[in-house]
Structure formats: C-alpha cells, structure tokens
Amino acid sequence: MSTKKQRIIEIMDTTLRDGEQTSSVSFSASEKLTLAKLLLEELKVDRIEIASARVSEGEFNAVKQIMDWAISKQLTHRIEVLTFVDGGVSLDWMVKAGAKVQNLLTKGSLNHLTHQLKKTPQAHFKDIEATIQDAISKGIETNVYLEDWSNGMRNDPEYVFQYLDFIATQPIKRVLLPDTLGILTHRETYDYLNQIRLRYPEMHIDFHGHNDYDLSVANVMEAVKAGVNGLHLTVNGMGERAGNAPLASVVAVINDFMPEVKVNVNEKSLYKVSKLVSTFTGFGIPANKPIVGENVFTQTAGIHADGDSKNNLYFNDLLPERFGRKRKYALGKTSGKANILKNLQELGLTLNPDELKKVTERIINLGDKKEKVTKEDLPYIISDVLDAGKYIHRVKINAYVLTHAKGLQPSATVSLTIGKVSHEEHANGDGQFDAFMNALKRIYKNEKEQLAVLTDYAVRIPPGSTSDALCETIITWEHNGKEFITRGLDSDQTVSAIKATEKMLNII
DSSP states (O other): OOOOOOEEOEEEEOTTTTGGGSTTOOOOHHHHHHHHHIIIIISOOSEEEEEETTSOHHHHHHHHHHHHHHHHHTOGGGEEEEEEOSTTHHHHHHHHHTOOEEEEEEEOSHHHIIIIIOOOHHHHHHHHHHHHHHHHHTTOEEEEEEETHHHHHHHOHHHHHHHHHHHTTSOOSEEEEEOTTSOOOHHHHHHHHHHHHHHOTTOOEEEEOBOTTSOHHHHHHHHHHHTOSEEEEBGGGOSSTTOBOBHHHHHHHHHHHOTTEEOOOOGGGHHHHHHHHHHHHOOOOOTTOTTTSTTTTEEOSHHHHHHHTTTOTTOOSOOGGGGTOOOEEOBSTTOHHHHHHHHHHHHTOOOOHHHHHHHHHHHHHHHHTTOOBOGGGHHHHHHHHHHHTTSOOOEEEEEEEEEOOTTSOOEEEEEEEETTEEEEEEEEOSSHHHHHHHHHHHHHHHTTOOOOEEEEEEEEOOTTOOOSSOEEEEEEEEETTEEEEEEEEESSHHHHHHHHHHHHHHHO
C-alpha cells in the first residue's frame, strides 16, 4: 500500500526581527550573528527574518555581518529583511548590506490603506509594482506582507481579493499573511485561508500568527489544515504585545498531531536555542511554558513518580529526550518516597526503608517551609539525617533567641537540657553565633563541664545545587586532645551552625 507523501511546511523564524519588537529587547550585532548561525545550521529552520531596513546603523552592521557569513555558506536566499514601499530607499539599504530577499510591507486592509497611507488601492498597487521591479533590477527577491490582513478579511474581503488578484500577476516568491493584531479565532483562520487557497492554488502562502488571545498555536494548526506553505514563528513566542506563535510549541504540535505535513526543524536544539535567546534578551521563560519551561518535565507528586516506575503511567509523547532534556522528580512536601527513589537512582545511592522514611520526613518538612530542594541537596540531607542517628541525645537545645541590631552588640538567649536538667543563659558576642557560644559557655561553666574548642568553621551550599533550601556548616572541634568534625544542615546559616554545635555537645 502506498504511503501519501508528506507536505513540507517552511518555517520562517522571525525572532531577530519581529521578536526584537518585544518591549525593551534589543540584540547586538554579534548576538544576531550567533543566533542566525544557530537557527539555520543547528535548529535547521528554513528561513530567518533578521531586521527591518533603515532602522539604525547598528541594524545595518548586524545585517552586513550576517550576510558576509551567509555568502560563505551559500545561505543568502534563506535570510530576509523587512522593507517598505519608500521609493527604493529600503532597497538601496539592502544592497549596501548585501541582503538578497525583501519582505515588502504593504497594506492588507482597506482601513490601513485609507487612514495611514491615504491612497486608493490602484495607487498603492502601482507603487508596489514599481518597488518589485526596482528589486529585480537590483538582484533582490521579493515576498510581500499584507499588513492587517486578518482585519482586512473580517471587514473588507473585497479589497483583500482585489489585492491578491493584483499580486498574483507580479513576479514575487511568497505572500505573507499576518494576523497583525492577534484577533483571529481558529475557525476564522481556517475559513479565511481556505478561501484564499481555493482561489489561488499555486500561490505560496505564509501565515504569521500573533498571540493576543493565546490562540496562536491553535490558529497555526488551522492554517496548516487550510493548506498554507509556510509559518512565521519566534523563539519563546517573543514579539510585540503578547508575542508571536512560539516555535517550540508549534514544532511539537505539528510533529505529534499533523502526520500529513512535515517540518525540518531539529527538535533536540529547541531548548538550547531557547535558553540562549533568553540569556541574550533577559526575557525570562515562564517555568510552565510548554517544551522549554524549567518545570514542564518535572514530576512533583509522588504518585506520578510511582506511576512512572510502573510502565511509565504518567508519560505522554512529549518525552524530554526529544528536546535534549531530562525528566526530573521534584523534592518537596508532595514528593513521597517514589520521587526520592528516582533521584537516588540517578545519584547511584541506596537507602534501607527506615533511612528512606527519615529522609522523606526531612524533605517534607523543608517543603512545608516553602524551601526548594534539588537533587544535588539530597546527599547532604541523607548525611545529616543518618548522622543524627549516631548520637545519644543527652543534650537538647530547646530554644534560643538571637538578636542583631545596628548600634547594639549581638546577643543570644539559650534554653538547654542536659540529661533531665534545664538551663537558660543570656550572653553577648561579636556575632549571633559567637553570642550563642558564649551563652553555652556560661551554662557549661556552671555545670563545671568543659566545652569543646572551635578550631575551624566552614559554610557551603551543596555543589551543583541551584536552590536556596540548604546550606551546610562544617565545624572542627578539639576536646581533651582529640579533634572531630560535626555538620549541620539548614536553610539558615546560623541555624545550621547551631545544629552542628548540638551534635558536638552530645559527642562530648
């Protein structure tokens, strides 16, 4: 049985042009060159739109650098620049920069034409034709944008078809149809594009969706069903107002739900490019953003981790490995033993049931305090929990008050039980922990017992941890000619030092 050939959908990434219209975002020339290389060579999008003509000297330099690189790679016709119907000024700018493909901005709605240009359709078409001919004479290929096309179809479809009848007679490569203000529903998207596809079956049509109603991905799906040839997308959905249709989500949706079509984008590079764009722009990626958000491949509930261990019950087709990522199992108050076991497996650690129960209780306790615990924190939690079981708890620090105020010496009040006898003392010091130790010294002096002497003090967070949940205080003590070390673990540095000190009191 013959298999129907998949239709290729061209992906044009416009992060460097339309995405740069995100409020407060601006790429440097070197950043644009780096991203252009990644988008075309590693991510393998079909085309990129990199700039608007005439904007600035910096924009010119960026385009010049990219085109110099593209010439050496024979990629010049996959790089596009937004231009204007301006008597050839944009085209002259392109020639100097070395660009070879213009995306000519024209009016796709009668409303824009009448109130912004104040021209008749015939006059506008004449100017467009002259610009196209000028481009041909300069060796530049032309695609045309119909700005505000979606409103044009909704309010003045006669004008849109009049325009398309005209442009169908012109030597252009592609017609680019933008939902400029992000106003379309998915039904309108299909209806409008289907009408155009049926009327102009040979025309190359691109759809350019915006996300004002959070409908851009749905609209892209309908555009593909209606028979468009290309899609305009941006990394992380960047763009003016609510942004453009996001590249990663659209690629995943097409690959998983639209078997009749195919895109050439390399899924494994989506996350890497997303992170780099975020770094260059300072435009943060929401943690729950599909495909590229930090949390989207993280299981939090213990029941989900348990199900993943039993025939992958909580997996879907969005496997993180597709996008160069790994599944994570969050550690917190909803984790349960299954999440912890998944993390232990990655670390190559094993615990007996009793140890696992104690570690689980500690992690849940941290989660109740809204602390974020990472896999890298886990060995330190295990060490602390198991270490605590080594001591006979003859000495217990019941309570303490630590004060630190500008102009006043730090102080501490400590309540302590030794055996069955309770003690309380107050003392000052050079810092809060020093004041705490001075209060302990007073208690032990009254008891005619000698404290261990602190000889070294170090604080660290678990290497590789990205959380602020834990810090470890490591204290070296000397007592009766012997040296030993205790460790304390807590989200607060001073508290972790106090926990290490309590262990010392029980050892001596």
